Amino acid sequence: MMSEKERTGSGPDATGGDLARRVRRRRGALGLSREEVATRARMEPTYLDRVESAPVAMTAGALIRLADALDTSITDLLGSQPNRPPGHGRAALHPxxxxxxxxxxxxxxxxxxxxxxxxxxxxxxxxxxxxxxxxxxxxxxxxxxxxxxxxxxxxxxxxxxxxxxxxxxxxxxxxxxxxxxxxxxxxxxxxxxxxxxxxxxxxxxxxxxxxxxxxxxxxxxxxx
Missing domain, CATH: 2.30.110.10 (Electron Transport, Fmn-binding Protein; Chain A)
Structure with a gap:
């Protein structure tokens, strides 16, 4: 299930782009319950409830699992920067x-x-x-x-x-x-x-x- 960092809310800040609203909207579009998404993401339902309710810090691993559980990308969950064109990030080391x-x-x-x-x-x-x-x-x-x-x-x-x-x-x-x-x-x-x-x-x-x-x-x- 969750790591200690996920339980305490430490780790990198993943609240940009109104994460809670985006998670709720994506889950609703897929017709999944909070418990179903939590199981997919290997998270406790109470933790996912916090993610959907208020700003919360998430580890990179938790964010990746949540994006996979919702069949979407980290970028879509976090929201892109409105004034920055897509594709300006650096390429992967070995694409x-x-x-x-x-x-x-x-x-x-x-x-x-x-x-x-x-x-x-x-x-x-x-x-x-x-x-x-x-x-x-x-x-x-x-x-x-x-x-x-x-x-x-x-x-x-x-x-x-x-x-x-x-x-x-x-x-x-x-x-x-x-x-x-x-x-x-x-x-x-x-x-x-x-x-x-x-x-x-x-x-x-x-x-x-x-x-x-x-x-x-x-x-x-x-x-x-």
Whole structure:
């Protein structure tokens, strides 16, 4: 279970970025009880209750176990510095770059999130961020008919998703090459009923676009 440092609250300060709120939110998103997360992280439930309730110092080991238990990264739990672009941390001493199999790539993006769509319109390349979900192996996102991607219609696109963990100097990226199309009225109704895709941009974005993957590639960098 916990080390003495974890019990006494000594060790490095891990309260940045409102750790308590982030842990509660992530646990709720996974539908896990506090006891289930504590078991996964090899912590006492009372200690996890303190983590979720007030600022508390955690050892690096406890923070790593908690991030693993919540299927997330230390960076996401702590919150990145808002004025510092990601990727400015130093590389690991012995980084290893691995190619990912297609199945691994699909598993990494299965939960959805934010990705980037690249396409050519009017002789110019454009890249736009979108909130997306996965449905029957395809990438689904919403937009407005007046946006650049909304006017694009049907055609080839590239779709990219990545995650980095600056605390661990690790990360991965998935790149999909395929064709995007606009869902028809009946398909849009089914997608609306079965998927939760909420564009952060807000507004009237009721056009559902579907990317059918043709090639799926990915790479992961990890600390050795």
């Amino acid at each position: 290893v770059l691995d190619d990912l199999r297609e199945q691994e790539c699909r598993q990494l993006i299965e939960a959805g999130g934010v990705g980037r769509v690249a396409f050519e319109l009017g002789g110019r390349l454009s890249v736009v961020p979108v909130n997306f979900a996965i449905h029957d192996g395809s990438v689904v996102f919403r937009t407005a008919p007046t946006t650049a991607i909304g006017r694009y219609g049907t055609g080839p696109v590239a779709f990219e998703v990545d995650r980095i963990d600056e605390g661990m100097h690790e990360g991965w990226s998935v790149l999909i090459s395929g064709t995007v199309r606009q869902a028809g009225p009946e398909e849009s109704e089914k997608l609306r009923a079965t998927l939760t895709v909420e564009p952060w941009a807000g507004g009237d974005r009721e056009v559902y676009l579907v990317i059918t993957p043709e090639q799926v590639h990915g790479r992961r960098i990890r600390a050795w």
